[in-house]
Structure formats: structure tokens, C-alpha cells
Amino acid sequence: MQEKYFKNVSNKDLLKNSEFYNKIVLIEGEWKYEEDQRNACLRAARDDKIDYLIIQDCDEFYSDEDFLMNLSDISKES
Numbered sequence: 001m002q003e004k005y006f007k008n009v010s011n012k013d014l015l016k017n018s019e020f021y022n023k024i025v026l027i028e029g030e031w032k033y034e035e036d037q038r039n040a041c042l043r044a045a046r047d048d049k050i051d052y053l054i055i056q057d058c059d060e061f062y063s064d065e066d067f068l069m070n071l072s073d074i075s076k077e078s
Contacts (some may be wrong), residue, residue, distance in 0.1 A: 034041055041055060
């Protein structure tokens, strides 16, 4: 499996520096497929009654303008 070759070296303690730390939920696990990981996140959001969720993969990049446009579009639908 990939965990033999790839190790997540992220320091999750860095999240404690966020002013939103009390609102952060870290979902940890090992998934066979990327979509399983995404679905775990979607299930957790649904269980927490989250209305909107932006999933941004580490290989996806949005400009500040694009991200603000996404938020604007969500606001229009609310």
C-alpha cells in the first residue's frame, strides 16, 4: 500500500495556532481510495449539519479572487 512509500509528515499541532482552533475538526484515517477519504469528510460534515463545504485537494490551487467568488456564489444560494 501507499503508506509504505508516502508518510504524512504534517505537524497537526500547528492547527493550535489558528484563531479558529475550537472550530477545527481533524478527520484522520487510512483510506484505500481518494474518494473514500473525501466521502469520510462529507459524512462528517453531514453529521455535523454543515450546509456548505469546500473541499480543496492539496494539488488544487485557487487564486484569492476565485476563492472569494466561490464564497460569493454560496452566499447567493443561501
